[in-house]
Amino acid sequence: MSGDDSAAEGPDDGGPTVDPHAVGRGGEGSADDHRAFWADAVADEVEARDPDDPVTIKGGVSPSGIAHLGNFNEVMRGYFVAEVLRERGREVRQVFTSDDRDALRELPRRLADTDGEIVELGDVNAGALGENLGTPYTDIPDPFEDGHDSYAAHFTALLAADAEALGVPVETVSNTELYADGAFDDVIERVLRDADAARETLAAHQDGVDGEYVPFMPQCSECGMLTQDVTEVDVDAREVSYRCSGIEAGDRFIEGCGHEGVASFREGKLPWRFEWPAQWEVLGVDFEPFGKDHAEGSWPSGVDIARDVFGSEPPVPMVYEWFTLNGEALSSSSGHVVTVGEVLGLIEPEVLRYFFARNPKKAKDFDVERLDQLVDKFDRFERAHFGEESVDDRLAALAERAYPFVVDEVREGRVRLPYTFAAVLGMVDDRELRVQLARDEGHIADDTPEWAIEDALERVERARRWAERCDNEYNYRLQSELPAHEFDAAVAAALDELADFVADGHDGEAIQEEIYETARRHDVEVGDFFAAGYRLFFDETQGPRLGEFLGELEREFVVKRLRREA
C-alpha cells in the first residue's frame, strides 16, 4: 500500500478525540462544562478516559543544548494539568523524558555552563564536540567536564534544576537508561516482529518508507554512531546486524566508520516516529502536551502506530503555540534563548508560572524589555483573586481558579511593589532607605508584617537586574563618589543655596518645591537645574522625582554633594 491511498485513515478513526488542537480549548458540552482555566478542560478530557492511578503526564526534549524558556512548555503545561488532577484527588506522576539517545546533529552556537551561564561555542572545545556528530548525547563527553557523565547529563541536570527552581516536582527519565535497562525491549520486538505492519502504518504518514525500511537504529560498537543500515533482524535473539554507514544530519551526511557488527535491542534506538508512541506504551502516558511542530507529523502517525502496532490508546494530546523571545523565535542552535535561570533573576517564580498559565493556544511574546507589563499583569491577576480589584468576569474566573496553582501558598496581605517602582528603589542600595521610600509611597503600611516586607524587597533586586540588563530608563545608581562635572556660576550658586536649605532640615516635598524656587531666584532654567541635580547624584541628566528622593537620603551626604564637596 502506498501512502497516498491511505488518506481516509485520519487520526480520528476508531477512538476518543485525538485532535490535539481541540483539547484545552474547551469541550463540546453544555454551558456548565465551560472552563475558565484551560487545565481544567484538559483534566476533564483525561478523566473521561478513566485512567488508572497514578495518572501519568509526560513531556520531553532532546538535551541538544540550552534548555530555554520555550522548552518549559513541556514541563509547565503538564504541571498545571497535574495540579488540577491532584486537587481532584488523583495521584499524578509527572515525568519528563530526556530524549538523550538522540544523536547530536549540529553544534549549537551557544551552550550553558554548570551554573547555567550562557557561553559561546568557542569557549569550549568545539573540535572535540564536533567529532561526536551522529553519536547519542549520552555518549558524548560533557564539554564542561564538571562531573556529569555526558553532554546529555549536563544539560538534563540544568533543566531539572530549573524545574526545581520553578517548584515543579517533575521526574526526569533518561531515554538511554530506558533502552539500556531493557524497558523498550518488548515494544521493539513487537515493532520488528511485525515490521510490515509497522512500515505500512508509517508509510501512510511519511514518504520514502519502503520494504527495506527497518524501524530500528543500532549504535555502532566501534565508533558509537547511530546507523540506519540494518542488514539482518533476529527478533528471537533480540538483536540486529548492521553496517555503520553514517546518518543524515541536517542537510549533510555524516560518514560512519564502516564497521559491521551485531547490536541488541538495548544498543540502539527506535526512530522518533516509533519511539514517541513506544514511550507512551512503556511509561503508560495519559496526557502529553507538545509543540505545534509535532501536531501535523509525529502526532497523527503516533496515534496510528499506538493503535495499529501497539494496540493501545494514545494519550490525551494538547498542542501549545510557541513563544517568541523579544519578537523572534527561540532557537537553541542559533543561541537566541533565555533560560529559566536567567528569567528567575528578573521576575519571581510565581510571575513566570503565571506566564505559563495563560492560554496555550496563543503565541505569546516574552519581551524582556517589557517585563514590567508582565509583572503588572500578574499583580492584577493576584488582586483579582483576592477580590481587591474589579476586573471583567473572565479574568475574575480565571484568577479565582488558577491563582492557587501559580503561587506556592495562597496568602493574604502580600505586598507587591509595582515593578517599575521596584526598579526606582533599586537605584539605592540601602535596605532601610528602600523600605522608607516604599512607605512614603504608601506601599508599606505601619502594620505590614515583616515577612511581607521581605518578600516585597525580593522584587527590588530583580527589577534592579532588569534595569541593568535592558539599560533602560531605570538604570541609574546613586553615585557614591562625586561625579566630575563643571557647573556654570549661576547653577553652582543655586546648588549651594539648595544645600543650605537641605541643611536646615526639610522633608522631601519641601525640597522638591525649593528646587523650583532656587532655580528661579538664580535665573536658571528649571530643567537645567534638575539636570544638575541628576548629574550630581546619578551622573545622568534624568532620574526619579528628585526632591522626594533627596529627602530620604542622609542629610549630611546630600548637603556635601550639593556643595560638590564629596
Add this chain to the structure above:
RNA sequence: GGGCUGGUAGCUCAGUUAGGGAGAGCGUCCGGCUUUUAACCGGACGGUCGGGGGUUCGAAUCCCUCCCAGCCCGCCA
C-alpha cells in the same frame, strides 16, 4: 503545492469552543499632586476585530474566498 494554527487599539493581550454592549493594561496626550522631570491619582484620544463575500433580525465569533506569519508534509526530533 497541500494541511494545521494564528492575525483584535501604537505595544502586550482578553474576548472566538456557545452569534447580541469592541474591551483591559501599558504607551501617548491632557489634567491633578500649590509652580515642566519618570514612583501616585483622574480623564481623553485611539480599532474597516487582516481584506472581501455569504448566512442571520443581529457576526470579532458561523460558512466561503483571498492576503500575511509560524509550523508540518524528511529513513530529523
